[in-house]
Amino acid sequence: MAYPDGTVALRDVSLKIDDGEFVFIVGASGAGKTTLTKLLLCEERVSSGILEVNSFHLEKMRSFRIPYLRRTMGVVFQDFRLFPNKTVYENVAFPMQVIGESGKRIRNTVTYFLDQVGLGDKAGSFPHQLSGGEQQRVAFVRAMVNNPKLIIADEPTGSIDNDLRDGLMDMLLQANRSGKKTVIVVTHDTDLLYRYRKRTIQLHKGRLVSDQIGFEGYAIPANGGENA
Numbered sequence: 288m289a290y291p292d293g294t295v296a297l298r299d300v301s302l303k304i305d306d307g308e309f310v311f312i313v314g315a316s317g318a319g320k321t322t323l324t325k326l327l328l329c330e331e332r333v334s335s336g337i338l339e340v341n342s343f344h345l346e347k348m349r350s351f352r353i354p355y356l357r358r359t360m361g362v363v364f365q366d367f368r369l370f371p372n373k374t375v376y377e378n379v380a381f382p383m384q385v386i387g388e389s390g391k392r393i394r395n396t397v398t399y400f401l402d403q404v405g406l407g408d409k410a411g412s413f414p415h416q417l418s419g420g421e422q423q424r425v426a427f428v429r430a431m432v433n434n435p436k437l438i439i440a441d442e443p444t445g446s447i448d449n450d451l452r453d454g455l456m457d458m459l460l461q462a463n464r465s466g467k468k469t470v471i472v473v474t475h476d477t478d479l480l481y482r483y484r485k486r487t488i489q490l491h492k493g494r495l496v497s498d499q500i501g502f503e504g505y506a507i508p509a510n511g512g513e514n515a
């Protein structure tokens with residue numbers, strides 16, 4: 288994957304993630320992690336090669352199908368990206384409105400999910416009235432309401448405190464175990480990798496340098512990965 292200015296962000300990356308897997312993507316800044324998530328969301332396109340996500344062939348997919356692809360996935364951003372002028376209820380209802388769900392179905396689903404994460408009584412609050420942990424739970428359920436097959440969490444640990452990190456990990460693990468969701472967590476938090484022994488895919492300078500269960504430290508070759 289090369290950006291228009293010629294920067295090659297990913298090169299010779301070949302991997303398969305099965306339905307129901309829980310996968311960490313790790314790598315130093317600039318490794319290509321965000322680029323990979325953008326490719327999965329079809330915010331960027333591969334320059335060559337193939338990419339299939341939830342049965343969509345992204346390398347040749349017409350743009351009008353992008354919304355259909357995105358319905359099959361939920362994304363939790365590091366900074367939550369809640370709509371500041373919408374209530375908690377409206378934030379969570381939004382992805383359902385976008386795809387034209389009925390009012391009744393939206394009411395039932397949003398109420399159910401907010402109760403699930405203990406925010407039933409915060410439905411009418413605005414994001415700035417919530418704690419960080421509450422905002423995070425709103426972001427999580429907003430990613431879940433359309434019943435996605437795949438959940439992507441981009442750098443959930445970047446700037447947030449340990450309690451928030453663990454809370455989100457618990458929700459993601461539960462969605463994976465009980466909800467049978469495929470979960471991809473992009474992180475550079477090695478604590479997380481040592482604590483949860485999951486399949487860990489390591490990128491370095493745009494190349495896949497390691498793909499194994501668990502994490503034994505960074506596997507960056509002496510040559511910096513140029514020929515990895």
Ligand SMILES: Nc1ncnc2c1ncn2[C@@H]1O[C@H](COP(=O)(O)OP(=O)(O)O)[C@@H](O)[C@H]1O
Nearest residue numbers: 290292294296315316317318319320321322323
């Ligand atoms: N829009 C862009 N245009 C050109 N180069 C970019 C763009 N976005 C990212 N890059 C470059 O692509 C490489 C991978 O970046 P990124 O995927 O953001 O890495 P990470 O998320 O692992 O830090 C870096 O060299 C970065 O500078």
Ligand SMILES: [Mg+2]
Nearest residue numbers: 317320321322
């Ligand atoms: Mg990034």
